[in-house]
Amino acid sequence: MKSLGPLRYFQGLEISDTSDGYYLSQAKYASDLLSSAGLTDSKTAPTPLDSDCRLTPMDGVPLDDPTLYRQLVGSLIYLTVTRPDIAYAVHIVSQFMSAPRMTHHSAVLRILRYVKGTLLHGLHYSARSSLVLTGYSDADWAGDSSDCRSTTGFCFFLGDLLISWRSKKQTVVSRSSAESEYRALADTTAELL
Known part of the structure; x- marks a missing residue:
């Protein structure tokens, strides 16, 4: 074995170290995705x-060949490693992988156009952050019009560092917004444990 020096690029992740911490992004990966x-x-x-x-x-007309749709959504899923701002949108379009339609493809293209405008976004991990763990959760009650299930979203911060996030459809239909919020809270605390 030999040392290859400080980590700069690994499987689409770009790592930059500064005097106050680290910055993770996938700008080149996103740029290549936009090109493809x-x-x-x-x-x-x-x-x-x-x-x-x-x-x-x-919604809309079925795609003749869903291969490109599946490739783009799969690439967007990987892009959420450093881009929590697109996690919910990618969660929505990933539900239609088995039978994508033109409207779903248009939504994927909009996500990609957003990524183009925010190409340099990523995660900054400060060296001076406190060690206080904070979590946030939310849910949209019956947000999916096809099956009336809610979507849970949560994130965890260690100090001011975002360390974990997820957007996921709940497994059952909630009868009220309060029940939907309690389920989101339960999912969030289960993730913590």
Whole structure:
């Protein structure tokens, strides 16, 4: 074995060390993804999804060849390693991998246009952060119009460092917003343990 020096690039992750900590990003990986999707000259989007975006399994016309859709969504899933800002949007479009349609493909392209405008976003891990663990959770009650299940989202911070996050559909249908929030809290604390 031999030392290859400080870690700078590993499987699409770019690691930069500064005097106050580390910065992780996937700018090159995202740039390559935009090139493979043919979006290098496209306009950027201000958000990953429209605020009133409600995708269902039967929206639009089925794609002739779903291969590109599946490749793009799979790549976006890997991009969420350093991009928690797109986790919810990627969670939504990943539900249609078995039978994607044109509207789902359009949503994926919007996520990619958002990524293009935020190419240098990533995670900063400060060397001076405190060791106080804080968690946040939320749920959208019956947010999925096709099966009325809610989506749980949570994140954990160690001091001011984001260390864990997830966006996941709940396994059962909640009868109220309070029940949906309690389920989100239970999922969040179970993740902590």
